[in-house]
Amino acid sequence: MPLFGSRRETTPPPATTSPTTTSHKTGLFRRRSSSPHSPTTSTSPRRHSGLLHRGPTEDASIIAARESLMQAEALEREADRALFNARAAVREARENVKRLEREAAEQARLAKIKQTQAKAIGKRGKALGRKFVA
Secondary structure (H helix, E strand, O other): OOOOOOOOOOOOOOOOOOOOOOOOOOOOOOOOOOOOOOOOOOOOOOOOOOOOOOOOOOOHHHHHHHHHHHHHHHHHHHHHHHHHHHHHHHHHHHHHHHHHHHHHHHHHHHHHHHHHHHHHHHHHHHOOOHHHOO
């Protein structure tokens, strides 16, 4: 019994039987086993290109230029590393000089304090023995 009183007659969907249908199911992500438009076997060999698959057809001057370029790049990286190390050494030397200057300034300040204290003690020491001098 229909829920809202609908009186539609239900008919089964028509069966489609055609002689042209194949026994293969083809979906969106399935591959066809054979295609009438493209051959399944390739007649031309695959060619690999890249750094590891260099062909023998490369010219010697190209190979020499590539090796020269790679050597120049390596030397440039080494020079960058040396420059970085030199800058770090200069920075460290400057910090060392500043630390020595601060230490020297602190020692000078302490020496000045010691000098004023010694002067004050010297003044007190001059007063000693005056009572006994004839």
